[in-house]
Amino acid sequence: MTIATAPGKIILAGEHAVVYGQPAIAVPVWQVAATATIEDAAPGAGCTLLAPDVDLCLPLATSNEIQPLVLVTRLTLQALALPPNPDWQITLRSTIPIASGLGSGAALSAALVKAIYAHAGRAVDPATVSALVFESERYYHGTPSGIDNTVIAYGQPVWFVKGTPPTPFTPCAPFTLVIAHSGLAAPTKETVGDVRQAWQADPAHFEGIFNEIGKIVHQARTALEAGQLANLGELFNRNQALLEAIGVSSPILTTLIDAACRAGALGAKLSGGGRGGNIIALVTAETQTAVQQALLSAGAHSIIVTTVGG
Numbered sequence: 608m609t610i611a612t613a614p615g616k617i618i619l620a621g622e623h624a625v626v627y628g629q630p631a632i633a634v635p636v637w638q639v640a641a642t643a644t645i646e647d648a649a650p651g652a653g654c655t656l657l658a659p660d661v662d663l664c665l666p667l668a669t670s671n672e673i674q675p676l677v678l679v680t681r682l683t684l685q686a687l688a689l690p691p692n693p694d695w696q697i698t699l700r701s702t703i704p705i706a707s708g709l710g711s712g713a714a715l716s717a718a719l720v721k722a723i724y725a726h727a728g729r730a731v732d733p734a735t736v737s738a739l740v741f742e743s744e745r746y747y748h749g750t751p752s753g754i755d756n757t758v759i760a761y762g763q764p765v766w767f768v769k770g771t772p773p774t775p776f777t778p779c780a781p782f783t784l785v786i787a788h789s790g791l792a793a794p795t796k797e798t799v800g801d802v803r804q805a806w807q808a809d810p811a812h813f814e815g816i817f818n819e820i821g822k823i824v825h826q827a828r829t830a831l832e833a834g835q836l837a838n839l840g841e842l843f844n845r846n847q848a849l850l851e852a853i854g855v856s857s858p859i860l861t862t863l864i865d866a867a868c869r870a871g872a873l874g875a876k877l878s879g880g881g882r883g884g885n886i887i888a889l890v891t892a893e894t895q896t897a898v899q900q901a902l903l904s905a906g907a908h909s910i911i912v913t914t915v916g917g
């Protein structure tokens with residue numbers, strides 16, 4: 608039996624602008640994870656993908672390739688020059704909330720790729736996992752920048768610029784984020800499409816905003832590398848103002864962000880595609896409980912607390 612896991616993720620700074628060539632920073636969220644378990648099945652049984660939590664049972668031989676997990680399984684078997692339908696039972700489980708901007712799809716695919724390599728007795732590097740998962744991300748997102756598959760495959764904070772190798776890095780001091788889900792699902796494909804339309808209508812204006820976001824991401828990296836958490840919080844607030852300007856915030860996200868800041872967060876912003884999904888609030892040991900309570904009172908659907916780095 609072989610088991611592999613992959614974490615959830617959030618984007619710290621730079622979402623949307625990253626699609627237009629600006630840098631972004633993403634971090635893994637190890638408090639939630641996807642797991643793939645591979646067991647040998649009876650000879651001739653072929654390969655079956657089981658996801659008991661969502662009642663999914665996909666025999667590889669007859670499943671449609673448009674299913675991203677089937678696609679990534681086939682691509683990984685091909686990459687390893689393995690038979691296309693090995694006698695395996697693959698069980699997928701995840702504690703990552705679905706469709707909430709925490710990378711649940713990419714994490715399942717990453718766990719799957721890692722488990723297949725391990726079961727075949729082969730080592731795999733994060734860049735290979737990331738490239739295979741990217742293919743399934745295309746199914747979810749249309750034209751993804753590649754940041755989700757990258758941070759999930761590397762499992763550590765990454766500095767990401769589309770089309771170039773990522774730079775994993777370690778923040779100088781640990782920091783804690785409260786991640787609050789708005790309870791609203793908002794497909795990233797739609798927000799990315801809306802931003803594209805708006806950019807096409809007024810490219811100069813939108814590129815100006817993307818450049819400003821890029822500058823904030825550079826400053827956020829400096830703040831992380833110097834352990835300047837107050838600066839990082841201020842940069843979250845400035846990034847949020849620019850995300851509002853490109854039209855991807857929403858009343859519920861603004862309500863949650865305001866509640867977190869009033870309760871003492873160093874800064875807060877939406878994370879990911881926006882409109883719905885998550886906000887992240889940067890907290891200290893002293894403010895964490897108050898911020899969590901304020902977020903729940905303001906209507907947060909669920910909360911995850913994660914400490915990054917250190």
Ligand code: PMV
Nearest residue numbers: 622623708751752795879880
């Ligand atoms: O919604 P998420 O967390 O998967 O974030 C997507 C990030 C975007 O920049 C909005 C899109 C992309 O492909 O980078």
